[in-house]
Amino acid sequence: MAARAINVSVGIIAAILLLVAARLASGVLAPLAFALFIIALVWPLHQRLQSWLPKLLALALTMLVTVSFGLVFAVVIVWGVGNVWRALLADFSQYQAAYDGAIGWLAAHGISVQGLWAEHFDTARMLRIAQQVGGHLNTSLVFWIVTLTYVILGLLEVEEMRGRIALLGNREASRILLTASRTTAALFRRYMVVRTLMSVLTGLLVWAFAAIVGLPFAVEWGVIAFALNYIPFIGPFIATLLPTTLAMFQFDTWQAVIVVFICLNVIQFVVGSYIEPQVAGNVLSISPPLVLFAIFLWTYLWGFPGTFIGVPITIAMLTFCSEHPRSRWVSDLLGKRSTGQVA
Template sequence: MMRAGRHRAVPSAQVVVAALFVIAILPAGATVLAPLALAFLALALLWPVQHRVQTFLPRYIALLVTLAVMMLALLAFGWIFTWSFGRVGGWMVDNTARFQQHYDELRRWLEDHGIDVDVIWADNVGTASVMRVVQTVTSRVNSTFSFWLIALTYLLLGLMEVEGFESRIKTMQNPVARKLLLDGSRETAQKLRRYMRIRTIMSIATGLFIWLFTSGFELPLAKEWGVIAFVLNYIPFIGPLVATLLPTAFALIQLDNWQSAIAIFLGLNIIQFTLGSYIEPRVSGNALSLSPVVVLFSVFAWGYVWGIFGAFIGVPISIALVTFCRHHPSSRWVSELLGRGSEADRGGVST
């Protein structure tokens, strides 16, 4: 009995050590692993498109069509992102005098309370700080370009290898590993597609409601605030928070009325809470199979590891991990612990 217990403890210790090792190398391997995670998510979303196109077009032509669809979607998303923030930035430039007035008022208030703004600016803003900002922006642009290039390469190779990889899994001698990889991959892909579909629908609804709400207050750039809410809503918790604070700060400057700004802040939060915390979980059903605490932890933990991209990809990664854990007897307890505990989630593959 003691010998058998010791034999069972060894694999568990190895799993813990391996998990800690993987967690330790995640930040260091962000250049390679983060694009790989994005490529897997894109692969789950795009493979059904390529599979359908392959029914009436040659394989490589279907691959080009699939990549074209992805590029068009990314260009459209990037255009509306640039348009909305560009419009807000343009409005700020056109109303520089108003911002200067508010800055002078704030400066006088601070000086009346013994805070010298000129000293603060002299200590914290200078040529060196400007150069650091320029270097940081340049580095981010270069790393972003490399990130998308690596992710696109992973995706291209993945789309070419899906069918071959599935065939190799089916010929594996280990039936447990074969079933884990096949069922886990299929269900994970289904859940990720459903998650992104529901996230897109709820983001559109959030953007529309925020557009109508800010229009009711006659807040300038109402359409732009709606589009910004739509874009940022893809990042759970963090995105909606930013999409709420930006119009509130704008209203505080534009309306010169803190009561209206507070009303806008409360209204935006009610919209975000109702759609994101009440309606979306009921619409998504088993698409997440995660408890709200795990969703929140996934956003902040992966955001800490990989930055803003980690906050975006954190929930899909957790969905994949929990789904695969449920398909193996030794790790099913992880799914039961971190999941939502629904009967359908315990019963097997969702449809």
């Protein structure tokens, strides 16, 4: 019992130290994590191209496809968000009048929020926020350049690294690394296929609903819902909140706003809680509290990149835990997934 308690304590301390290291070295580790995730996704394509093309040409085509997908995704998102933002700025006086009316109504009922707004959203603060957004854009560009560099180098080293692991003197460690890596890559690919299908379905349903009820920017809201659905829990909530906020200025009654909010949440609930589990099977059999905790934890450690990569990291950790007898209980408790179910 004493030895087991010591092992548990050492494990907890090691986990805390690893999280601290992840926080301190986020500039290096976050791009590396994304690169490993991308390598897992594109490796089948790269391997197939290598079978009938020179290695460097296959690498160039793989990177071209990868970057093209990323650019198309980014352009679509910028188009949707940009259209909504420009329209909001063009009709700013209308929204300002509606805002002033709401403030006046609240003040007449003894609720004062104007002072709170002035305290937290003064001009200087908004200017600092704008500067921070510009800084984040520059940081994101550097982040993706580093990530793509890792991807190029990683694709060149996959086969050699696999051979080194296979030749390790510790046969059990070699088996765990090879099996868990192969299973994790398969899970990543299946996770992204399912997430993409559900994102497309969510985007189409949100677009159709917005068009039916006459909510402006129906296509844009569908695109935004599609993009945000890649982030479990938090993304769908934001995708519901944004059009509901606009509906407050577009419709004359609170009942209509409530109907918009409820219907958008029903769409997110049906897709996320019923359809997706049926399609995904065991690829994401992780308890919802663990998914939410992973998103918040990795967002805190790595910022916005951690918001997206948190769930894949959790999938990888549970997969590796399931391969060793001493850590399999972690996967059984939190993942409840058998690695043998994924080819």
